[in-house]
Amino acid sequence: MALIVQKYGGTSVGAVERIQAVAERVKRWREQGHQIVVVVSAMSGETDRLIGLAKQIQERPEPRELDVLMSTGEQVTIALLSMALAAKGCPARSYTGAQVHILTDSAHNKARIRDIDAARVRADLDAGRVVVVAGFQGVDEQGDITTLGRGGSDTSAVAIAAALKADECQIYTDVDGVYTTDPRVEPKARKLSRITFEEMLEMASLGSKVLQIRSVEFAGKYKVPLRVLSSFGEGEGTLITFEEEVVEDAKISGIAFSRDEAKLTVLGVPDQPGVAYQILGPIADANIEVDMIIQNIAAQEALTDFTFTVHRNDYARALEILQGIAQTLGARQVLGDTQIVKVSLVGVGMRSHAGIASQMFASLAKEGINIRMISTSEIKISVVIDEKYLELGVRTLHEAFGLAGDPAP
Amino acid sequence: MALIVQKYGGTSVGAVERIQAVAERVKRWREQGHQIVVVVSAMSGETDRLIGLAKQIQERPEPRELDVLMSTGEQVTIALLSMALAAKGCPARSYTGAQVHILTDSAHNKARIRDIDAARVRADLDAGRVVVVAGFQGVDEQGDITTLGRGGSDTSAVAIAAALKADECQIYTDVDGVYTTDPRVEPKARKLSRITFEEMLEMASLGSKVLQIRSVEFAGKYKVPLRVLSSFGEGEGTLITFEEEVVEDAKISGIAFSRDEAKLTVLGVPDQPGVAYQILGPIADANIEVDMIIQNIAAQEALTDFTFTVHRNDYARALEILQGIAQTLGARQVLGDTQIVKVSLVGVGMRSHAGIASQMFASLAKEGINIRMISTSEIKISVVIDEKYLELGVRTLHEAFGLAGDPAP
Numbered sequence: 001m002a003l004i005v006q007k008y009g010g011t012s013v014g015a016v017e018r019i020q021a022v023a024e025r026v027k028r029w030r031e032q033g034h035q036i037v038v039v040v041s042a043m044s045g046e047t048d049r050l051i052g053l054a055k056q057i058q059e060r061p062e063p064r065e066l067d068v069l070m071s072t073g074e075q076v077t078i079a080l081l082s083m084a085l086a087a088k089g090c091p092a093r094s095y096t097g098a099q100v101h102i103l104t105d106s107a108h109n110k111a112r113i114r115d116i117d118a119a120r121v122r123a124d125l126d127a128g129r130v131v132v133v134a135g136f137q138g139v140d141e142q143g144d145i146t147t148l149g150r151g152g153s154d155t156s157a158v159a160i161a162a163a164l165k166a167d168e169c170q171i172y173t174d175v176d177g178v179y180t181t182d183p184r185v186e187p188k189a190r191k192l193s194r195i196t197f198e199e200m201l202e203m204a205s206l207g208s209k210v211l212q213i214r215s216v217e218f219a220g221k222y223k224v225p226l227r228v229l230s231s232f233g234e235g236e237g238t239l240i241t242f243e244e245e246v247v248e249d250a251k252i253s254g255i256a257f258s259r260d261e262a263k264l265t266v267l268g269v270p271d272q273p274g275v276a277y278q279i280l281g282p283i284a285d286a287n288i289e290v291d292m293i294i295q296n297i298a299a300q301e302a303l304t305d306f307t308f309t310v311h312r313n314d315y316a317r318a319l320e321i322l323q324g325i326a327q328t329l330g331a332r333q334v335l336g337d338t339q340i341v342k343v344s345l346v347g348v349g350m351r352s353h354a355g356i357a358s359q360m361f362a363s364l365a366k367e368g369i370n371i372r373m374i375s376t377s378e379i380k381i382s383v384v385i386d387e388k389y390l391e392l393g394v395r396t397l398h399e400a401f402g403l404a405g406d407p408a409p
Numbered sequence: 410m411a412l413i414v415q416k417y418g419g420t421s422v423g424a425v426e427r428i429q430a431v432a433e434r435v436k437r438w439r440e441q442g443h444q445i446v447v448v449v450s451a452m453s454g455e456t457d458r459l460i461g462l463a464k465q466i467q468e469r470p471e472p473r474e475l476d477v478l479m480s481t482g483e484q485v486t487i488a489l490l491s492m493a494l495a496a497k498g499c500p501a502r503s504y505t506g507a508q509v510h511i512l513t514d515s516a517h518n519k520a521r522i523r524d525i526d527a528a529r530v531r532a533d534l535d536a537g538r539v540v541v542v543a544g545f546q547g548v549d550e551q552g553d554i555t556t557l558g559r560g561g562s563d564t565s566a567v568a569i570a571a572a573l574k575a576d577e578c579q580i581y582t583d584v585d586g587v588y589t590t591d592p593r594v595e596p597k598a599r600k601l602s603r604i605t606f607e608e609m610l611e612m613a614s615l616g617s618k619v620l621q622i623r624s625v626e627f628a629g630k631y632k633v634p635l636r637v638l639s640s641f642g643e644g645e646g647t648l649i650t651f652e653e654e655v656v657e658d659a660k661i662s663g664i665a666f667s668r669d670e671a672k673l674t675v676l677g678v679p680d681q682p683g684v685a686y687q688i689l690g691p692i693a694d695a696n697i698e699v700d701m702i703i704q705n706i707a708a709q710e711a712l713t714d715f716t717f718t719v720h721r722n723d724y725a726r727a728l729e730i731l732q733g734i735a736q737t738l739g740a741r742q743v744l745g746d747t748q749i750v751k752v753s754l755v756g757v758g759m760r761s762h763a764g765i766a767s768q769m770f771a772s773l774a775k776e777g778i779n780i781r782m783i784s785t786s787e788i789k790i791s792v793v794i795d796e797k798y799l800e801l802g803v804r805t806l807h808e809a810f811g812l813a814g815d816p817a818p
Contacts, residue, residue: 016462016465016466019466020466050485053489054488054489054492056425057425057489057492057493057496058493058495058496061492062491062492064502064503065488065489065491065492065503066488066492068487068488068491068503069484069485069488069489072481072485075477075478075481075484076459076462076481078477079463079474079475079477079478080463080466080478082474082477083463083466083467083471083474083475084467086474087466093473094473094474096477096554098507099553099554143529144508145505
């Protein structure tokens, strides 16, 4: 008998029939002798409907009241799912975030979980009930309702699993696991039966949308075994594991990519101490996150070129700021490019295998793909390339590192 | 400066524009220097939509989960109204029933309020905020969400007013006050500026739908001054007062009526002790409420006729039960009639004025209206008449007791 926390997202509970299908699945797990806690999101479309109502009243709704409003979305789902379970003869009890004391800070709309009092959940489990908890929401010390921000239901599930010391936290989504890369780009992409926590963290931060990065961080911090699996099909999904040895023979686990990139270059700034700060300070002040940064010696002496990437949504604002700074700095020119993407190799195997980077660069060069920027960490190598080469680049690397084929047993 | 609790029903908050209109009204009261607590219902249609979802899953939804589901209705309204107030520069805070500790028993779907902890509300009022509370809902000792049943928002408002010792509890509805009778039946009906608590209680129990009877009972118990007024127009509405002298010159305050009546008669039962119990016991066991009861000596000696009224919805079931009993009792026949109505005169003035009943019967007789049953209390006289005479009967009595005309100053 295991204690399993299952999380179902908005699409999985998007209609009455789907809620009934989730109930059927939960019932089957319970009949296998497991204790089950289910964490659910709002029915798909519901959160948008509620935000739409709020925006008719206030363009920027009061954060505290927006949380009161939005938290009703999951509350509807927990009630309906508990009814569906009861209708199938499976005793169940629903709880809002406040009712199981998912204590958060008071940062409305983007609160962070501090603590969970699992006593009530445990009592219900011991009494043989399925416990259905509203994801995405909590309560602060004053008793005010908070929400964790979009995608927060994954984090709720992981946090509850951590508090209960659950054997596994299962995240049900509309994909059946984590793939070596996005199958829409590379049809030969292979589902991974396991991936390490560190790799998953890199994949999530590099644009893979299977799991919210915060939930992966949380799982890492509290050592919660996570499994990603499909709420529509069957199958084992992908287990996110803390045991590195299971993947030691693979050099690379997957290829992540992000289309949301933009590059900015300041040409010909004086090569003197403090120039990076003078450029990036105002960008940071504008709350724009900078990803990769490169500083090169320019052709002319005593001058340097400075390049960095930002999210494409921040491009216009960043460009405007830079054009202001460039004059002050006496820079020659500001260049920008939104036609770029980032492609990343991820794998804990890199640690013990030399030459991954050169193999990567050679494969791309052979296809005539020019690398614009490079950044590396212990278990990933990212390159910025022209957008038009995205699909070719991903497929080339997928092939070069032998990622295609049947899943490992 | 007064402390005022205002309650707005589902129609008054049925759309974004209406919520904004309520916010405007609340703001005006606050600008007059009053402290305001607002109690709201779910937006009209929302409760039915939620029940509809539940019934797709369970024909008789789990009571506990139905409360979790339904309570989201008011939660949406409190958030939107607080936003609308903030948008108008009026600081506000919303609270669910659980958040202000509207403690109830655990009778899901029809819970009764036991206690309210008004400390948090008072702190907000003292800080200059409008407090917006979800009506219709509470929380039991286990922390489970409860609802008070349909119309419970009126009771919530009165209970909060009692807990805060508010100066007045204003119930905003789609009518602008309590009338001498239903203006749809008698266009000359006059709005009452005041009515006593006892009269209002009789009016509510006799079919006047302006206020829920439980909220009137609650107001009486805790001596909360209630005012009924329109959420769409202006005007003073009707004050429900505890001071009887204000109405001493009026014999009758109003005429209530109910179309939901049905009459059952058992003919020719042995006139012996225990017969009433033998007939009404099984009716009570079936949870059917009996209103008026009459027992007559029948023409044949040692036999009696037994007549009573029930709600029309219970008629078929009551008839079936009676037919079973009749055989056992050796009764001659069971008769039923659903074409009857009840018309009632209500007024504390009856106490000090003799001859009201005979004046009533004379007026009806003059119009050829036959009285089927009579029942009286200290401040009301009810008669059962044929349904076809309802309008004529009400207008005749309205005229006979001088109820038409301009409202008293």
